[in-house]
Amino acid sequence: MTGPVSPQVLAANAGYLASVLMFMFGIMRMGKVKTARSGNQLAAGAMLLAMVSQFVEMGRIEPWFIVAGIVIGSVVGVVAAIKVEMTEMPEMVALFNGSGGLASALVALAAYAFHHIPMQPLMSASMGEAAPSAVNGLAVMLSIVIGCVTFTGSLIAFGKLSGKVSGSPVLLPGRHVINAALLIMSLGGSVMVVFTTGGMPGMGIVIAVTVMALILGVMLVIPIGGGDMPVVISLLNSYSGLAAAMAGFAINSQVLIVSGSLVGAAGLILTQIMCKAMNRSLTNVLFGGFGAEPEAGGKGGGADEYTNVKSAEAEEVAMILEDVQSLIFVPGYGMAVSQAQHLVRELGDMMAARGCQVRYAIHPVAGRMPGHMNVLLAEASVPYEQLFELDQINNEFKATDAVIVIGANDVVNPDAVNKKDSPLYGMPVLNVWEARTCFVIKRSLSPGFAMVKNPLFEADNNYMVFGDGRKALEEIIKCLKEA
Amino acid sequence: MTGEVLVGFYTFILACVAGYQLITKVPPTLHTPLMSGANAISGITILGALAMTNGHGTIAATIVGCLAVIFAMVNVAGGFMVTERMLKMFGSKKK
Numbered sequence: 393m394t395g396p397v398s399p400q401v402l403a404a405n406a407g408y409l410a411s412v413l414m415f416m417f418g419i420m421r422m423g424k425v426k427t428a429r430s431g432n433q434l435a436a437g438a439m440l441l442a443m444v445s446q447f448v449e450m451g452r453i454e455p456w457f458i459v460a461g462i463v464i465g466s467v468v469g470v471v472a473a474i475k476v477e478m479t480e481m482p483e484m485v486a487l488f489n490g491s492g493g494l495a496s497a498l499v500a501l502a503a504y505a506f507h508h509i510p511m512q513p514l515m516s517a518s519m520g521e522a523a524p525s526a527v528n529g530l531a532v533m534l535s536i537v538i539g540c541v542t543f544t545g546s547l548i549a550f551g552k553l554s555g556k557v558s559g560s561p562v563l564l565p566g567r568h569v570i571n572a573a574l575l576i577m578s579l580g581g582s583v584m585v586v587f588t589t590g591g592m593p594g595m596g597i598v599i600a601v602t603v604m605a606l607i608l609g610v611m612l613v614i615p616i617g618g619g620d621m622p623v624v625i626s627l628l629n630s631y632s633g634l635a636a637a638m639a640g641f642a643i644n645s646q647v648l649i650v651s652g653s654l655v656g657a658a659g660l661i662l663t664q665i666m667c668k669a670m671n672r673s674l675t676n677v678l679f680g681g682f683g684a685e686p687e688a689g690g691k692g693g694g695a696d697e698y699t700n701v702k703s704a705e706a707e708e709v710a711m712i713l714e715d716v717q718s719l720i721f722v723p724g725y726g727m728a729v730s731q732a733q734h735l736v737r738e739l740g741d742m743m744a745a746r747g748c749q750v751r752y753a754i755h756p757v758a759g760r761m762p763g764h765m766n767v768l769l770a771e772a773s774v775p776y777e778q779l780f781e782l783d784q785i786n787n788e789f790k791a792t793d794a795v796i797v798i799g800a801n802d803v804v805n806p807d808a809v810n811k812k813d814s815p816l817y818g819m820p821v822l823n824v825w826e827a828r829t830c831f832v833i834k835r836s837l838s839p840g841f842a843m844v845k846n847p848l849f850e851a852d853n854n855y856m857v858f859g860d861g862r863k864a865l866e867e868i869i870k871c872l873k874e875a
Numbered sequence: 876m877t878g879e880v881l882v883g884f885y886t887f888i889l890a891c892v893a894g895y896q897l898i899t900k901v902p903p904t905l906h907t908p909l910m911s912g913a914n915a916i917s918g919i920t921i922l923g924a925l926a927m928t929n930g931h932g933t934i935a936a937t938i939v940g941c942l943a944v945i946f947a948m949v950n951v952a953g954g955f956m957v958t959e960r961m962l963k964m965f966g967s968k969k970k
Binding site for chain 1: 941
């Protein structure tokens with residue numbers, strides 16, 4: 393920047409700086425239960441301030457397109473946010489991720505279109521007065537690539553989560569080669585063209601790269617199974633931040649760079665946590681095609697492989713629960729599917745009223761999104777103090793009278809601890825089999841995401857309660873009331 | 876490489892490190908809200924979208940920019956709102 397800075401630009405930059413700080417403190421506060429809500433509000437305030445500062449910087453505003461865009465976007469976003477069921481939260485987050493990625497890609501495309509016609513004066517001071525450099529051009533291309541991958545990747549993730557696309561991995565032959573080719577071509581193409589023309593790439597290349605990136609997003613997510621979605625969503629979240637940061641480079645905006653990187657880092661941390669919880673590397677999740685077919689040496693886990701499975705009716709469960717002094721609930725994806733969280737809370741409250749100690753054990757990858765179970769139980773007003781993480785509660789099962797597993801499978805598989813050749817071996821699981829009695833509420837003996845047999849189902853102290861989570865709980869509650 | 880880009884690069888690296896340090900230990904309860912909140916923040920790209928729409932560039936830039944405003948705004952408004960909804964539930968059941 394050369395020459396005197398106008399007061400307008402100065403004021404705007406003060407606003408940007410303040411909003412960046414607010415974002416930082418906001419995201420810091422979002423990491424702690426007590427301060428999370430104020431953290432979110434602070435971040436929302438930061439966004440408002442940043443937008444106002446942008447208007448100040450722009451000065452003369454041509455309102456129609458801007459107002460229309462803001463109104464349409466806000467209405468869609470707010471309606472979606474209000475209407476969404478808590479059980480559909482993973483789908484919602486996936487869609488928002490995709491929307492953010494697409495927005496960044498579009499900003500980059502617009503920046504490209506903006507510079508494409510020579511002699512156009514650049515009105516926005518945030519874009520600098522200088523002609524676009526090769527780096528700006530490269531950032532434009534990267535923002536398009538990352539944004540487009542985020543967009544279509546999120547759409548596929550949404551499809552898998554909502555059951556519109558098959559949740560099981562779709563493994564195309566030669567997909568690694570195709571993906572590598574797409575990636576190299578889109579990145580290589582961007583770099584080459586940017587540097588050979590010394591500024592902005594040609595239109596044909598931009599379109600080609602955009603299309604390749606869109607395909608790449610689909611190709612990267614389609615081979616990943618439904619149970620690995622917590623990792624995928626976290627990673628796409630990280631990408632949406634990265635896309636925004638790249639858009640920042642494209643138009644020389646520090647606010648975009650800082651905020652985008654913050655989100656990128658946050659998403660990466662969550663990705664790591666999720667991978668660790670599954671005892672798998674990120675590479676394995678992304679390229680492994682896990683759960684596509686029975687692993688060699690493993691078993692398919694069909695119903696016919698089980699012998700000695702004991703099942704219990706609601707009355708029997710209620711009878712046993714009558715004498716129970718301590719109870720731990722283990723919720724899984726099945727609870728979300730049957731929306732049974734309120735009934736779980738009801739049963740928990742009934743047991744607590746009888747003087748029973750009630751706790752909930754949450755596996756980090758239970759559900760389809762990081763923290764999925766926590767959100768559902770919070771919706772059902774389960775006290776936060778009753779929720780326990782894996783490390784906190786795993787030694788408690790030994791001294792517990794009863795465990796009720798609702799719609800979970802792989803996260804309570806004893807093979808992860810006992811059987812060295814199991815594909816699950818080494819994954820941290822909840823040791824529910826150590827409790828005196830264990831109930832598993834589940835539709836059938838069908839295998840979980842890992843497609844392996846679960847020996848818990850034929851353990852001596854385990855009873856299967858077959859049926860939909862909601863119905864089974866309703867019946868148990870009814871029987872317990874009558875008792 | 877212009878100075879501004881270089882500064883941007885420093886900013887990028889520092890912000891990544893800062894972001895990583897700010898949120899190392901997140902209790903699992905907050906994983907979802909943190910993600911949707913962070914997601915809303917990635918809607919910051921709205922600033923770029925606004926600049927492009929308003930930029931007196933080509934008509935193509937204005938239209939594409941306007942689309943970007945719509946999608947970024949969905950992300951911003953929806954993201955913060957849904958996070959607030961979730962966090963309100965977390966707070967409400969303190970006895």
